[in-house]
Amino acid sequence: MAHRPINLHLVSDSTGETLNSIARATLARFEDHHVIHHRWSLIRSRLQLDRVLEGLNHEPGPVLFTLVDRSLRHALEEACQRLGVPCLSVLDQVMDLLASQIGAQAREKRAAQHVMDADYFRRIDAMHYVLSHDDGQGTAGIAEADVCLVGVSRSSKTPTCFYLANRGIKAANVPIVPGAKLPPELDNPPCPVVGLTIDTHALIEIRRHRLKLIGGEGVRQDTNDYIDHDSVKAEILAARRLCTARGWPVIDVTRRSIEETAATVLQLMDAWHQRREKPPHQPHDPAAQVLAGRGAG
Template sequence: MPSRTINLHLVSDSTGETLNSIARATLSRFEDPHVIHHRWSLIRSRLQLDRVLEGIQSEPGPVLFTLVDRSLRLALEEHCQRLHIEHMSPLEPVMEMLQQAIGAPAREKRGAQHVMDADYFRRIDAMHYVLAHDDGQGTAGIAEADVCIVGVSRSSKTPTCFYLANRGIKAANVPLVPGAPLPVELETAPCPVIGLHIETNALIEIRRHRLKLIGAHGVHHDATDYVDHEAVKAEIQAARRLCTRHGWPVIDVTRRSIEETAATVLQLMEAWHARRGARPPEPPRSIDPASGVLA
């Protein structure tokens, strides 16, 4: 039975990214949900909230909110109750549980996760590092990396590294090119080296799409080794053998999102440091249990 269309209001006194993530994660559990998102961010005054209340009244629907200011929160809740609209602050149950466990009240501070602290600058530093060490650039800088990602061309190395950078991880990536020698720095990398594997047909599709995007005029897509089935298959097998020879773990990214790949990289980093009795640079706060690591 087709789902009906609903309005979903996301009301935040900060950027709204937390609510966006919660909504995205929960709505993904529904098949073809018909949802109209109304995003109300940086709501910090009664005047701003009044515009939100008008919007909710004109297009009623469930309300998710994160408001630190008690008066604004009460005004929103009273308005929703008067209109018989479902409303919820998804962080409140978690906050109450942690306050009881920690034995101290939480700070009433909006956007606390976005402050410009040491973690913030570490993420910025990691982003600059990824830009400077993408696709085999600046191999001398591998000595400063927290992790090095290797794989054939178009195996999602770059987006994985950028996602890791947002966690404060300095991730270098090196393409495995048929016939090309490995950088010497990679052979002696003082950090975990992790390979990304992708199935032949999936990689060919990605590469064909890439050729179309860059407008490879005059190139017959089925004739070049870049998308030739046997050549691509041999390239993938060679990369896999190389990783096996060096003892580098490999993640199959064929049906895996960037977030899932990055979570598995963090797991492997943690295991690598545990074997050496060291602490990883950024312990993962949450991990997808499906590792997908190839032996």
């Protein structure tokens, strides 16, 4: 059954990350419906809001918003009522609940989550760390890592590290290459080490796509081994056996998003620190368990 497309307007006085995350999480449950996103970020004046209202008039549809300014909120809500489209401030119910429990009203502070505090600089520092320790670079720096990811080439180590860096985690990653030794820093690692593995067919497809992007056989002389089914299968099996021999937990990333993989890494980091009765780098993230879902592979 065909469904008519729906216009969804996301209106924010900041970057719009909160609204994008909420929309992505909820719309994942409506896969058969076509939703056209209209993102309106940094809406902080009446002139900017007028552009939103013009777009809303032209392509009406439900509105999700995070606006602190009362006059802008009122103007947007009035326009939605006039057009007969639903309008929702996505944080109001959460703010009301917390205010009732805390016993104080929230401050009217725009983009309060985007401040240059210690947490902000911790994330920036972690991002620089990942850039300097990607794909086996600067292995001596593993001593400063909060976690180290290992796995065969193209098993999503780098994107997972960058996602963790956005959480303030210094994540190094080291490739497991057939015939090559791991750096000595991993003989007695000062941080948790987590292996990433992936299904053979999925990895071959990813590698084929990678070869097309970088110029195919003209770039690599070992293309056959790189995507040969038996060679890749043996490579994955050897990497997994290495992790098992060293007692490193392994996550199968075949059907996981980067967010799910990172959430499971955070859980494994917590477990590693608990075994050593040592506090983790940051407080336990209750969202990690929800995102991880299936646990380690």
